[in-house]
Amino acid sequence: MNWRKRKQREDELERELRADLELETEEQRERGWSSEQAQFAARRALGNITYMKEEVRRMWGWTRWETLLRDLRYGLRTLHKSPAFAMTAVLTLALGIGASTAVFTVVDSVLLKPLAYPESGRLVVAWEHVRRFSDEATGPNPKHVDVWQKRATAFSSMALVRPVVMGLASGGDHPRLTGAAVCQPSLFDVLGVHAILGRTLQRPDDVTGHDGVAVITYPLWQNLYQGDPSAVGKTIRLGDVSREIVGVLPPGFHFPNNSTLSAFRRPGQPVVTTPEPDIFFPAAIDLSDIAWNGDYGNWVALARLNPGVTMAQAAAQLDTITTQIVMEMPANQGDHKPGSITAWLQPMQEAMVGNSRTAIWMLMAAVMGLMLIASLNLANAQLGRAMARHREAAVRTALGAGRWRQVWEALTESLLIAAVGGAAGVLLADAGLDLFRRSTPVGLPRLSELHLDWTVLCFSLALTFGVCVVSGLLPALRLMSADPHAFLQQGSRSVGSRQSHRLRRWLIAMQVCGCTALLLITGLFSKSLLHLLQQDKGLETEGVAVAEVRLTPEAYKTPQSRIAFDDAVLANLRAIPGVRSAGMVSAMPFDGESWIEWVGRVDKPNLDGPLINLRWTSPGYFETTRQRLLAGRFFEERDALQNNAILSEGEAKALWGDESAVGGQVRIQGKDYTVIGVVADSQSTSLKAAPARMAYLHYRVRPPFPTFFLVRAAAPAAMASALREAIWKYDSSVTIGRVKTLDKQLNDSLATERFQTMVLMSFGGAALLLAMLGIYGVLSYSVITRKQEIGVRMALGASRSQVYGMTFAEAAVPVSAGVAAGLIASVLAGRTIEKLLYGTRALDAPVILAVTGLFLLSAAAAAFLPARRAASVDPMEALRSE
DSSP states (O other): OOHHHHHHHHHHHHHHHHHHHHHHHHHHHHTTOOHHHHHHHHHHHHOOHHHHHHHHHHHHTOHHHHHHHHHHHHHHHHHHHOHHHHHHHHHHHHHHHHHHHHHHHHHIIIIISOOSSTTGGGEEEEEEEETTTOSSOBOOOHHHHHHHHHHOOSEEEEEEEEEEEEEEEOTTSOOEEEEEEEEOTTHHHHHTOOOSEEOOOOGGGGSTTSOOEEEEOHHHHHHHHTTOGGGTTOEEEETTEEEEEEEEOOTTOOOOOTTTTOSBOOTTOOOOOOOOOOEEEEOOOOGGGSOTTOOTTSOEEEEEEOTTOOHHHHHHHHHHHHHHHHHHSOTTSSOOSTTSEEEEEEEHHHHHHTTHHHHHHHHHHHHHHHHHHHHHHHHHHHHHHHHHTHHHHHHHHHTTOOHHHHHHHHHHHHHHHHHHHHHHHHHHHHHHHHHHHHHOOSOOTTGGGOOOOHHHHHHHHHHHHHHHHHHHHHHHHHGGGOOHHHHHTTTTOOOOOHHHHHHHHHHHHHHHHHHHHHHHHHHHHHHHHHHHHHSOOSSOOTTEEEEEEEOOTTTTOSHHHHHHHHHHHHHHHHTSTTEEEEEEESSOTTSOOOSEEEEEETTOTTSOOOEEEEEEEOTTHHHHHTOOEEEEOOOOGGGGGSOEEEEEHHHHHHHHTTSOOTTOEEEETTEEEEEEEEEOOOOSSOSSSSOOOEEEEETTTSOOSEEEEEEEESOGGGGHHHHHHHHHTTOTTSEEEEEEEHHHHHHHHTHHHHHHHHHHHHHHHHHHHHHHHHHHHHHHHHHHHTHHHHHHHHHTTOOHHHHHHHHHHHHHHHHHHHHHHHHHHHHHHHHHHGGGOSSOOSSOHHHHHHHHHHHHHHHHHHHHHHHHHHHTOOHHHHHHHO
8 A cells, every 4th residue: 555545544443433523522512511621432342443544544555554664763772782793794795605605606517507498408429448548538549439329329420529619800900819729510410509690510521621611609709790680691711711701600509618518538638728719610530540449538429318318328339339349440550349339328518527526515514604604793793682682582572572573673674684784795705706707817617607697696685584584583582571570670781591591601612613514625735735835846837838830731732841940940949038948839838638648668569658648848848847858868959860769767667677768669659769868757737636657759840830948047937928919920820829938837737726715714714713703702792791790700709810711611621522523523524535635644743733722812812802801800890880
């Protein structure tokens, strides 16, 4: 009912009651009463007019809303009288709900939501296990996939795809690094995606000579052509190939990058942050150039299950076909033993999430622990306020106020705090997610899909309501136990019961338990990160800058053209003032394993050689990275005309044992190479795994397309522009990707671990602060309520040091119990997350001692001010106050 109608009905009610009163007064005068007596008689006859108005309003349905508004106004007034409590409570709740909402958004977007493709539950990734490689899955051989496509009936469609990064040229600017995907045209049938403009790739597009087409994403269409429909038919230059745009994909379409959906899966691989594909072009695969038992780990095979086909049925059919492929291989290609190659399926969403699942759930558990600590802190503060208002509640009860009515009024404060804190928390979460999306270095799956939606808002609403109940209901129920007679007999002081003090100490113990567990887990991750950073890497990263160059296959088709480019750029780099040494390598350091090959001794062809990471390097590379030479020599210019190789220490020992490998011969990719040197093992592929076995060849043997130039200088951070100028001086059309220091590259390879540790440290610091505030609040209130007792003790001879000891002892019991319970909880949680740690065990004595000491010192600091206040009590003043 609006205000005008209500005012009108109020006026009508007032007139009706006045008319009834006047009519009754007139009747009383007719009976012989005087005017004054008639008015009193009429009022007695009609009864309590105010009560009648309330009853009528209750029938109108206004009372409940008036009561609610009155209670809200009363709650606002009481909070206004305690601004410090109100601000602390709102800030605590906002931070807790903001952090919880942000992390839950990540959980919901990455783990819970289905992929943004039609019927995404039917999308699967097909992997192969090659026994000679390892137990890990790898991308399948394209020839095997061709057989799968012809023989398998469990799939409606299947496609090979490889996310890459390439140079996109627009106008006269230098090419910029852009995400792309080379794929079979059936990829869009697998994904169930159609173009909103033009068409997607079609079957003839994957034939050599007809493959100069591309499909672009909606954001790239807007960025390059501002949404112009005539963009279809125009050409873009990707690398050094001009491709005609034949279609534009719908808005909201995303495809994972090569880190999220990698064709090579091995533990310890660092996360490489690359852009999502914006351009899709067809793969013209010539199967005649591919061996039956090779070319693994270069492609990802995506497939869509036929309706009614289960994952198990499709996997069994695929494995049966793979067994047939193994038996049908030519005699000189592959191992024909059963089980040498097997196939298996994995849901696409699960393949994308990968190892991030455990880390994300761990962060969710940590933030919910922080939220629980915040709730307990608010409950403790609310309980203290309830104990301080027991006398007020007793007076109101004695005057006839209902107990449940007082409980509701007490809950109103919690509702107001929860509403303001919850709204602020959602705003903080939205701002935090926006910052996270724009600046995070972590290769988190489905990062572009992170946003607040109704699911997240419902979670925030439920969380806010839960915090309101936890922090406000228990203190409100304490008001129902207020005995009017007992509290009115206590004079002016308000003293809490023993049960209330005991309850608050238990709440403190629970906060301490959660905080200790969170701090211990944070300590484990911090030590794990320090271990990764401080371990012996086998090379020196300080003082080195690195530049990534992507050569194009058309302009640099011949090895001579690539050699000329590398030679010229190296000469330009060595001529830069301040450069001490320069070199090049075929793979970015700390970017993970790549180009995996078999190697064996020429003199022992039957000896199964181990798998290696193959690298092509130039003279000066080892001097620039300062890797230790154990035997022989490094590459020199004379090695360009000879088939020489350098092995890592682990590889040399695997092939020659304790014998010298220098002078021996190894066979790599069907060619024989003479070992001229052995270098110490280095963790140039990843800090999170054992040093990979390496074989280094001179770059002129097979000059690579992706080339990484390294220079050692006094100020490597200032070399970025000089590196670009030296490269573009030879060819301004080449694509320069990353230009950074090697220290920065090392740190970026640990982005996931650094991010996890940073988040846990922030959660742990917030939990420690909340626990300290809880300890301080409980002890401060205890000192106030025990002021007379402390005064009596001091009057009877207790010293200040004894009062200090008594106050600290009061905090020692809940803190000690909480620390002990937290240690047990952290040990149980540590065993779950141990696989995320490096060089650290779940039971790490130094971490336990450090965290326990930190918390005890923090608890002592929180208890110091209340103890000092207690020791400063004047005995005579305390006794006179009674």
